Amino acid sequence: MKRAWRWLLPLAAVPVLALLAYGFRLNPREIPSPLVGRPAAPFALTSFDGAKLDLASLHGRVVVLNFWASWCYPACYEEAPVLERGWRAYRDRGVTVLGVDIQDKDEAGRKFVQDFSLSFPNAPDPGGKVSVDYGIYGVPETFFIDRQGAIRVKHVSALTDQIFKDTVERLLAEPAPPR
């Protein structure tokens, strides 16, 4: 029996190797957000056109808050048309799309908005306060905020028309909050 104990040595290596193998299934860049399910942080931004944007005034509407940057290629370039289409389709149904340009130069941000003919409000985030408030890791990241003002979905990487439609429809189906 004593002889068998020595085989514990190679056997002990197995769980360690298994753990390393498990690592292949993980994506170290995918970090879950603790903000999902919590009330969205209030913000007050000034859009590129000079209009004031704040979250409180959008209470009762579904808000799609998208964080982007002009240097974020190709993902932001893929999803900009998706957001524009979503905005046009749903703006009269109680959905607001807002874009926040982070870690960028104003001219580059304006050019991006112009190039994609984005008609939804876009604002720069000076000092990065709003992006940190929303726990941003990189771009693009999109938050779907329900009518009560709580963050329901955080989507990392480029949005597609399907995801936009499905999420927004689901949130719109929920009852509106009392005025």
Added chain:
Amino acid sequence: MIALVLALLLALGAGPAAAQTAPRAVDEQQVYAVASELRCVVCQNLSVADSPSEMAGQMRAIVRERLAAGETPAQVRQYFVTRYGDWILLAPPRRGFTLLVWLAPWAAVLVGLIVVSLLVRRWTSRPRPAPAPIDPAMRERIRREMEQEP
């Protein structure tokens, strides 16, 4: 004379009092200390204090602002943890599952010391044969050689 001394004391006393009414200046070293416990989100494994990236600079500014507003380092850390999760702390919290990683080093040393002391006990308790007697001349020669040995 007493009036002069009193005036001087008043003048000295007035200095610090005047400083207290100014906004609280933040010690950059404290900003650095708090920022070095936070993980830069766009880098690989660098702290917010060390990272040269723009986002880290913005995060440092937020740390500076919050410290200047009177928050404690723990509160500033909590602000980031609420938004990013425990992942943003470069040293895992000392509670719950992550306590394991803090205990591991001591466990390792303890296990090592126990193993070594068990072995040493076994090795020192072996009865040793009595050494053969050596004649004095040989003993002297050995002593001299030992003095020179490294």
Added chain:
Amino acid sequence: MIPEAGTGALLVALVLALYGATAAAIGGRRGRPALIESAQHAALGVFALITAGVLLLVYAFLTFDFSVRYVANNTNLGTPFYYRITSLWGALEGSIVLWAWMLSIYTLIVILRHRTSARELYPWALSVMLSVMAFFLLVMTVAAPVFARLTPVPGDGRGLNPLLEDSGMITHPVALYLGFTGFTVPFAFAVAALITGRVGDFWITTTRRWTIVAWYFLSLGLLIGGWWSYHVLGWGGYWAWDPVENAAFMPWLTGTALLHSVMIQERRRMLRLWNIALVMLTFGLTLFGTFLTRSGVIASVHAFSQGSIGIFFLSFLALVVLAGLGLIALRWDALAAQGELDSVVSRESAFLLNNVLLVAATFTVFFGTVFPLLAEAVRDTKVSVGAPFFNQVNVPLFLALIFLMGVGPLIAWRRASLENLRRNFLMPVLVGIVAAAVIRLLGVSSILAVVSLALTVFVAATIGVDLTRATRARLKMGEPALPALGGLLLRHNRRYGGFIVHFAILVVCVGVTGSQAWSVHTETTLKRGEETALGGYTIRFDGLRESQESNHGKVTGTFTVVNGGRAAGTVLEPAKKFYPQEQSPIAYVDYRLGLLDDIYLVLGDFARDGTSATVKFQVNRMVSWIWIGGLVLTLGTVLAILPERRRTS
């Protein structure tokens, strides 16, 4: 043409390596010298073919042959000449080639040195070395083909990662890989010893110099890596406990443990099982390092890429670990010999303690590095384990090791009498305590810094005690002082080489303590002409200028050191480099090195018109001592591996 020729050469090399490994093994088992010689020829062939592959790659780089995908991915028409050559190891595929090439050179040296002196072990050692080479050849032809062809051939390449355009890139991987691959040799001999059953002391005494040389190159690689990090990456530090840094540090720790426990085996014929396990562990950790760098399993600043290559490395690591540990289990009885210890207070105990601490430190670093994986597997949460953790838990272990560094060399073997302890340690302990008091009185507030420096003084005093006593003994015999010292060092070069290496560690320790305890940092926005002060130095922002280099645009800030002793008048020019292939600008730091203080500037945001700029300003203390320690380490190692002089009667 080159892709096909290169791939062909490497495939033939792979076949030869597999053949040679088999031939050497059979030749060893059946006692057939002809087969062993054939394996030797195969090894020579492998070396020649890999060298041909290396030359083909270099040629492809120099002639901008973008039909080779590796060349296209790592250089472009603007890459400077010398970086085109060193790009050879600048990315994943090429780094494997470098590794295999070094292995093939080491194999040839093994053949030359050991084929007659290690008759029993040699065939198996050769077989192991060729098998490891076969694995790396497999990786570079199948998993990460270095000679993959790119079609259509692009007009220009992507370019080298800008962080790699530095002298550190030329030396750091080379030194590090010489260290990593060097540990393959002791491993090969350990396996040979286990397979043949000759688990006595021969295999380890024969590979002693290999262990020292590999350890030295690993130390050098780590120090150069620290230097590179310090002056390129723009964060003002030299060690971040990044997973890949840890992966190189762990074999260094176990290698250090091995260097010491070998001495117990040589002197007292004990710890055979432990030493052979330690060699396996060290080699396994070098493989773990390559796995970590290339698998993307843990995010790291060094990470080359993700892909199937990780599976290759993990499989090979699993094979090596399980086979190695299995062999040890097989030969357990022969290895677990009786040990004998006269007293707990002895050099043997000091060495045992040294090993416990080093292996505990290795375990700590390993556990901390893979803990994020464990946390996600068990608790489904993401956590970070970074510098604050590693610094906190490792510092006590390292301080204890420094203390042992003073005790070990002087304490007697077998049993240290009270007299021996008094003679050797009373003075150094007193000096250490006095030093602690003095340092505290000088105003040092950090307890750790006080303890660290006091221990350094203690250890230095023990080295001094030994040196003076030994030199004095020679002086008594009529030798003049300097030749006495010189003769002493050369006659007992192993011992005094070791002392110098210990001293080098002390120098590094002082550098690390000083930089951690007394460095100061600030970050501020300055208008043109404005000044700011930190740590005894004042700098003034003088302006910005833009320029265009061969493959990047650059914005440089000019700062003048206004006062601060001899540093006054120095102009520092940190910059931001804008490379077309990179999304964000790369910071280029500028610094002024000094023996005691380094002034370190990183340019942050700036106003386009040059009227203001944000700058990270650091005064890093004592960092240069770390690099000086590296030089002393080189001296000590060279002395230690000199061939031993025969004693004159």
